[in-house]
Amino acid sequence: MQDSDILLRDLDADGVLRLTMNDAGRRNALSEAMMGALGAAFAEAGADPAVRVIILAANGPAFCAGHDLKEMTAGRADADRGKAYFTKVMAMCSGVMQAIVNCPKPVIAEVTGIATAAGCQLVASCDLAIAADTSQFSTPGVHIGLFCSTPMVALSRNVSNKHAMEMLLTGDMTPAFRAAEIGLLNRAVAPEGLRQTTTEMARKIASKSSMTLATGKRAYYAQREMGLSDAYAYASGVMVENMLARDAEEGITAFIQKRAPEWQDA
Known part of the structure; x- marks a missing residue:
């Protein structure tokens, strides 16, 4: 072979x-x-x-x-x-x-x-x-x-x-x-x-935003190795950066407007 x-x-x-x-x-x-x-x-x-x-x-x-x-x-x-x-x-x-x-x-x-x-x-x-x-x-x-x-x-x-x-x-x-x-x-x-x-x-x-999936996967494995306080501090920072991403803005807006989101994976 x-x-x-x-x-x-x-x-x-x-x-x-x-x-x-x-x-x-x-x-x-x-x-x-x-x-x-x-x-x-x-x-x-x-x-x-x-x-x-x-x-x-x-x-x-x-x-x-x-x-x-x-x-x-x-x-x-x-x-x-x-x-x-x-x-x-x-x-x-x-x-x-x-x-x-x-x-x-x-x-x-x-x-x-x-x-x-x-x-x-x-x-x-x-x-x-x-x-x-x-x-x-x-x-x-x-x-x-x-x-x-x-x-x-x-x-x-x-x-x-x-x-x-x-x-x-x-x-x-x-x-x-x-x-x-x-x-x-x-x-x-x-x-x-x-x-x-x-x-x-x-x-x-x-079907989800690939940016969101990558952010979440990376954060999941990183926080798992931390103590509770450090994990929350780290995850909070990730959430802030994620909220600033274009796909998060689009996803939240689409939810409020009751429509399907249009992902740009960014």
């Missing part, structure tokens, strides 16, 4: 970009090629005004099985037993997850099949996640002597401590309905309705 085929791109007329991981033979593992393609795609989409919302999907029976362990193991042949290579791969993976969070466009995971280890991390890193009710999620590193420490970062920012620790310490598969209950997913739906449900949500979000 050519690296250019590993991640498919499709942009519709509503500004919804569908990125589809297309390495089913390796269960869409986060190989170097896959991570490179994802990182580049999120950077490009973030800068493209035609893109308003991103859906991350996958072909094959697995959404993403995590790191490519065969690729990782080959690094042990190096003189340092793979330390430099492992460091490089973990930095690449962390960069992809942060690229999703830092992307100004909302990102929705559309999950079918399993999402394990760094694949579960990928789901947790997206802003929203909708899955087929047949999907399963796990952080199974404990089964092979490798604690899922980097998946833990995203997982622990989505679900409560005890639910996160249960997944991390047992490595058990979590069915989609349970993943929705604990906050890893927004919802679990019948497989035949998954694409329609995800697309409808994406189009609903895409």
Whole structure:
């Protein structure tokens, strides 16, 4: 498979970009090629005004099985037993997850099949996640002597401590309905309705001002890391600047005048 085929791109007329991981033979593992393609795609989409919302999907029976362990193991042949290579791969993976969070466009995971280890991390890193009710999620590193420490970062920012620790310490598969209950997913739906449900949500979000969405997404992740007082001070400043934006003026005026707003994304 050519690296250019590993991640498919499709942009519709509503500004919804569908990125589809297309390495089913390796269960869409986060190989170097896959991570490179994802990182580049999120950077490009973030800068493209035609893109308003991103859906991350996958072909094959697995959404993403995590790191490519065969690729990782080959690094042990190096003189340092793979330390430099492992460091490089973990930095690449962390960069992809942060690229999703830092992307100004909302990102929705559309999950079918399993999402394990760094694949579960990928789901947790997206802003929203909708899955087929047949999907399963796990952080199974404990089964092979490798604690899922980097998946833990995203997982622990989505679900409560005890639910996160249960997944991390047992490595058990979590069915989609349970993943929705604990906050890893927004919802679990019948497989035949998954694409329609995800697309409808994406189009609903895409109809909003992209300036407003970018402002809100950036502020959400920034304030979450602050103490209460600092978060309110920061968010208040964001609200002031947002009120001065053209789209906020237009949106409020349209609401008062009982008409649809005309966004300029500014």
